[in-house]
Amino acid sequence: MSIKTRFLLSYVGVIMIAITLLLVAIFLFAFAITGDIKAIEHFYKKSYVQKPLTTIEENAFLDLKLLAKNNPQQLLDIEQLQNISTPSIEIVVRKDHQLVYASQKDHQRVLLKSLPGFEATNINSRDTIMINQAFYTYVKFDFYFPDQTEGSIFVLREVSSRAEVTRELLPILLGILFVLFMMIIGLLNYLVSRSIINPLSALKEGAQRIKSGDLNFEITSHSNDEIGQLNRSFEEMRIKLKESIQLQLQYEENRKELLSNISHDLKTPMTSIIGYVEGIKDGVANTEEKMDKYLTTIYTKAKDMDVLIDELFLFSKLDLKKIPFQIESVNLQQYIHDYVEDASFDFIARDIHLQYISAGSPLYAMADLDKLRRVLTNLLSNSEKYMDKPYKQIIISLHERAEDVVIQVTDNGAGIDPAALPYIFDRFYRAEPSRNSQTGGSGLGLAIAKQIVVEMNGDIWAESELTKGTSIVMLLKKAEEKGNNHEKNTIN
Ligand SMILES: Nc1ncnc2c1ncn2[C@@H]1O[C@H](COP(=O)(O)OP(=O)(O)OP(=O)(O)O)[C@@H](O)[C@H]1O
Ligand SMILES: [Mg+2]
Structure with a gap:
């Protein structure tokens, strides 16, 4: 049912x-x-039902009826009729459409109009009529006078008009009821359909659509009752399911892309290595100079591959969350100062002005220093790699916000195309698409940096203007000055 x-x-x-x-x-x-x-x-x-007359009235009626049957002539005798009708009994005698007698004089005129007609069979002898806006119940007897004219006797009684109205209106009232x-x-x-059955039908239809793999619909609900809540939960479930399927598809897509990128990035140096080795085997490297050049190239390519494999390995371990993090409160002000001091020798040698701007006071944040070092190295290597100005400048700055410490690495390099900006933290993404060119990297550097920063509960993004330079902004959660503060830091 x-x-x-x-x-x-x-x-x-x-x-x-x-x-x-x-x-x-x-x-x-x-x-x-x-x-x-x-x-x-x-x-x-x-x-x-019976609308009974009183006993006196019934008796009077019987007397009249007896007279009508046996001696109708006597019904024309007014005196006799006056004897029968007491003041409380209303009697009417009619002869051939004329009133012979009516005990209440004031009724006489309307009586002729209101009283029912002659009926020889005497079937409908009791009923109610209306006289002068009042209801009367009556008993009637029809007979013939000796001269064969039609005669009727009536005994009338006024009844409660309200009861009569009710009686008359009862069928209408019942009909209205x-x-x-x-x-x-x-x-x-209608109300139940609207609030229960329709939403349930929508749920049923929704479940069937999900069963058949269709998640592109919406179940709306405006009510706050249990059914409304059920519909909303169902809708949330549909959205979650759709998101998870989309995520699954996205993962699948990423996986395919990753495989193809890895294959490409490994294949290219490998092809060169094979080419050079074949050259040596075939005796093309017939001079010592050539041999040295071939071997150097093979070494460089193999080194590139080694770096790439290392990066891939690190990336996949970070992805699988297999690298342990030692996040603790560290004094970034001191740590970055030491880091820059250490690195600046190499940078000066390469004619790059590496500068550190800080507030001067200790700034504590939650970080894993080993991983943070890796991020900074990646950022600096990018700044150096994508530098196109004769005066090469990289500035590392440090300042604090309400809840975070901000590390910013800014260069005056080539800058990044605004169209490429949203993707540079994606794995294997390179704004300049030709792979393994002069500046070539694998496109994993920033993806690794992002994974590390996110793991440290921070955030990282890029701000850049093409031809002017790039700024990578990194946020780390502020920390109390306690535990392992790295005033005296180690950079290895
Ligand atoms: N400082 C920068 N200036 C200009 N472009 C940059 C800068 N940093 C990153 N990019 C752009 O973002 C892309 C992604 O950077 P990412 O470090 O992830 O990869 P990569 O440097 O190409 O390779 P890898 O770091 O793995 O050797 C780069 O290819 C480059 O186009
Ligand atoms: Mg890089």
Whole structure:
């Protein structure tokens, strides 16, 4: 049985039970007041079915009926009729559309119009009529006078107009009640459909679409009830599922790209090595000078491959989170000062102005110094590699923010194309696409740097202007001055 049918049955059931309880309550109430178990039945019969006359009225009617049957002529005797009708009994005698007698004079004129017609069979002898805006119940007997004219006798009694109206309106009231009953059921059905059945149907359809692999739809819900919450949870589940599938596809895509990049980057030096080795074997390197050149090239290419394999290895270990991090509170101000002091000899030799700008006071941050050194070396190597100015300048600066310490490596090099900027931290991405050119790297340097910084709960990004220079900004979480502070630092 569907939920809709169950709800429908439950509305009907509830309304029926309510009506039954109401009737039982009325019955008990009437019983409690009257002490008569048939009180309601009697009330109903008295009021609507029999509409009885009083005993005196009934007797008067019987007297008149007897006269009409045996001696109708006497019904024309006004005096006799006056004897029968006491002030409380209203009697009317009609002969051939003329009123012979009416005990209440003021009714005479309207009576002819209101009283029912002659009926020889006397079937409808009791009913209610309206005279001068008041309801009267009557008993009637039709007969023939000796001259064969039609005669009728009536005994009338005024009844409560309200009861009569109710009686007349009862079928209409019942009809209206029935219509209301249907409307309430319809309304309840509509409300329940809107708030329960429709959202459930949407869920069912959604589940079926997910089953068939379609995740491109939306389940909306505005209500805050359990069904609304269920729909929202379902929608969240759909979004999560879609995201995870997209992520899966992205991983798959990345994996393929990675494989192809690794193959390419390993294949190129390998091809050169094989070429040179074949040259030596074939005796092309016939002079000592040539031999030396060939061997140097083979060595350089093999070294390149070794570096690349090392980087790949490191990258994949970072990716798999297999490299342990020793993150601790360190004095970056001192550490970078020492680092620059150490490195500047080499940089001066290569005609590069490496400068360190800091606030001067100790700045503590959470970092793994070994890994941080690797990041700084990568950044400096990039600045040097992509330098295109005669005056080569690299500035490392350090300052603090509310919650972070900021390390910034700025150069006056070639800068990065804005279109390439969002991708430079992606693995194997190189803004200048020809691989293994003069400046060539594998495109892993910044990807490794990012993995390390993220692992240290920091952040890293690039700001750059083409032809002007690049600035790599690194944030590390500020720390308290305690534990291992690296005032006296070791750079190895
Ligand atoms: N300081 C910089 N100036 C100009 N371009 C830069 C700078 N740093 C990075 N880039 C651009 O970002 C790309 C990605 O840098 P990344 O360090 O990841 O790779 P790479 O230097 O090419 O190779 P690798 O570092 O693995 O030897 C570089 O190819 C380069 O185009
Ligand atoms: Mg690099």
